[in-house]
Every structure is written in structure tokens, then in C-alpha cells.
Amino acid sequence: MSENTTNNIALINLPDMPESADNAVKNLTDAPTQNIGKTFADIWYLVFGGISQKAEKKRLQYAHDLEKFREQLDQSIDEIPDDKKLEPSLQTTAQALENSKYCVSSEILREMFTKLxxxxxxxxxxxxxxxxxxxxxxxxxxxxxxxLQDLFLSSQSSFPVASMGVKIRGNSYQILYDNVFIPPNISLEREQISLSLDSLERANLISINYNKQISGDNFYNSLKRTPEYSNVSEFAIDYSVDHPNSTSYFKKGLIQLTSLGKTFCSICIGKH
Structure with a gap:
């Protein structure tokens, strides 16, 4: 018998070994496959313990948000007069419930699913x-x-938007900022606004049209007070040193809700 084996036996037979160690050894000798799961779980915790704790917090938060969603739904459905209540549509309701599970942690999306x-x-x-x-x-x-909610709840039906850059020659342009827009009543970062406009246009909820503009320059004055406009003006000055015929470019356009967007907003945002 090797020296290592002898040492292991001596270790196992130590009379003052803690009970937890005895149990661990018993698992190894009597039920090794049972202990594999615990050992793996212990290693997992050592490596990912912090992540697991964060995940647990997320799970608890999600459960809380899901409960709020259920409460909102129950209340909203209870508020429908009995003579106007309909059986839920499997095509719409089942899809909405399925898709909502990815969005319940956002208050505004949760509310929109509730209304839908x-x-x-x-x-x-x-x-x-x-x-x-x-x-x-x-x-x-x-x-x-x-x-989208800001556009729908605004008293306006058309909103000013602009594309800004430098006109080089003829019909050649270098666009520095596309779809510069200031929401009517909310504050969002420029990058968020640009990305959201693209997303809403792709979903056909809004249209961005540079072949039309709102009558009256005053509607576009606020866009000429933006950092983007100042940056374009400075760039155009520097650019004109080497390109004498270049000028700053400010193209007016307008944003409107599409027919689909209006209907979508009336059911998902409008009160009912």
C-alpha cells in the first residue's frame, strides 16, 4: 500500500474530525454521484457567486414587476363595463402576454401592454x-x-426635424447630423432620440419627410439653437478655407405619426 494511501486512511480515521467532514467523506465513499452535484454547485458559486447573487436580485425584481403587471391588468379589465366586456382574443391577447414577458420590467412598456x-x-x-x-x-x-407617447399626446400633428451638414458643390453634401429633433415635452439624449426615431420609422409608426416642411421658419428656430447646429457652423467655416464654395447645410423636414402609428397609440397609449 502506498504512503499516500496510508496517509488518507489515517486522515479519515481521525477521531476529532468535524461532523461536516465526516459527512463529506461518507458522501464520497457511499454516494459519490450524489456528491458530484454539490461539488459542482460549490465550484460554480466560487466562480460565479457574485453573478448568481445579482441574478437572484434580478429574479426577485422580475417577480415583483410581473406581480405589478398582473395587478395592473386585473384593475384595467375590472374597469371595463360589464356590458362591454369581450372574450379575450387568442390571436392578440396570447401574443401580447407572450411578448410582454420581455418588457414587464419597463414601466411604460408594461402600461402599454396592459392597455393593449x-x-x-x-x-x-x-x-x-x-x-x-x-x-x-x-x-x-x-x-x-x-x-412615441410624447408625439401622440402633443397638441401638434407635425414636428420640425432637420438634417445638418456642409454643402460642398452642386448637389453634393456631407451630412454631419441627420434627423436633429427636439421632443415636445420630454428630455432625451441626442443619441437616444436619433436611435428611437429610426426605430419608430422602421416600425412604420412615424414618417420622417424631407420633401415637406412646416410653414414658418419659427418652427425650426429651436433646432438652430442646438449644439449640433453650432458644430456644423464651426465646421463649415473651417471647411471653407480649403473649399471656398462650400456652405453650411440645413435641410428642413417634418415628422408625423402614420395612420398605423395613430391607431397603435390610440389603443396602447390613449385612455380607454
Whole structure:
């Protein structure tokens, strides 16, 4: 018998070994496969313990948000008059519930899903709840939803937007900032606004049109007070040193909700 084996036996037979160590040895000798799972779990915790704790917090937060979603849904459905309540549409409601599980941690998206689902069960608004809306809603970020809500609740129907850069020669342009826009009533970072406009346009909820503009220069004055406009003006001056015929470029356009966007907002944002 080797020296290592002898030492192991001596170690196992130590009379003052703690009970926990005895149990561990017993698992190794009597039920090795049972102990594999615990050993792996211990190693997992040592490596990913911090991540696991964060994941647990996320799970608890998600459970809390999900409960709030259920409460909001129950309340919204209870508020529908009995004579206007409809059986939930499997096509719309099932899709909405399935897609909402990715969004319940966002308050605004949770509210929009609540209104879509309860609206589909109200005879006054059910015709507006198109089956494509759950998928559209799932693909919106909280910033997208905030911006869309801001446009829908505004008293305006058209909103000024501008493309800014340098006109080099003829019809040649170097665009520095596309779709510069100031939301009517909310504050978002420039990058968020640009990304959300692209997202909402891709979903066909808004249109961005540079072949039309709002009558009256005063509607665009606020865009000429932005850092983007100042940067373009400075760039145009420097650029004109080597390109004498170049000038700053400010193209006016407008943003509007599409027909789909108006219907989507009326069911997912509008009160019902």
C-alpha cells in the first residue's frame, strides 16, 4: 500500500474530525454521484457567486414587476363595463402576454401592454387591437415608447426635424447630423432620440419627410439653437478655407405619426 494511501486512511480515521467532514467523506465513499452535484454547485458559486447573487436580485425584481403587471391588468379589465366586456382574443391577447414577458420590467412598456390587452377585451376599442401590435410593442425600447407617447399626446400633428451638414458643390453634401429633433415635452439624449426615431420609422409608426416642411421658419428656430447646429457652423467655416464654395447645410423636414402609428397609440397609449 502506498504512503499516500496510508496517509488518507489515517486522515479519515481521525477521531476529532468535524461532523461536516465526516459527512463529506461518507458522501464520497457511499454516494459519490450524489456528491458530484454539490461539488459542482460549490465550484460554480466560487466562480460565479457574485453573478448568481445579482441574478437572484434580478429574479426577485422580475417577480415583483410581473406581480405589478398582473395587478395592473386585473384593475384595467375590472374597469371595463360589464356590458362591454369581450372574450379575450387568442390571436392578440396570447401574443401580447407572450411578448410582454420581455418588457414587464419597463414601466411604460408594461402600461402599454396592459392597455393593449384590456383594450382588446373592450367592445369600444377591440377593433383597434391589431394582431401585429404585440410584436411591434415588444420591439420598442423604453426610450422609443417615451418618444412615441410624447408625439401622440402633443397638441401638434407635425414636428420640425432637420438634417445638418456642409454643402460642398452642386448637389453634393456631407451630412454631419441627420434627423436633429427636439421632443415636445420630454428630455432625451441626442443619441437616444436619433436611435428611437429610426426605430419608430422602421416600425412604420412615424414618417420622417424631407420633401415637406412646416410653414414658418419659427418652427425650426429651436433646432438652430442646438449644439449640433453650432458644430456644423464651426465646421463649415473651417471647411471653407480649403473649399471656398462650400456652405453650411440645413435641410428642413417634418415628422408625423402614420395612420398605423395613430391607431397603435390610440389603443396602447390613449385612455380607454
Amino acid at each position: 390587452i384590456s383594450g382588446s377585451m373592450n367592445s369600444d376599442t377591440a377593433s383597434l387591437a391589431h394582431p401585429s401590435f404585440p410584436e411591434i410593442l415588444k420591439q420598442l425600447s423604453p426610450s422609443d415608447a417615451l418618444l
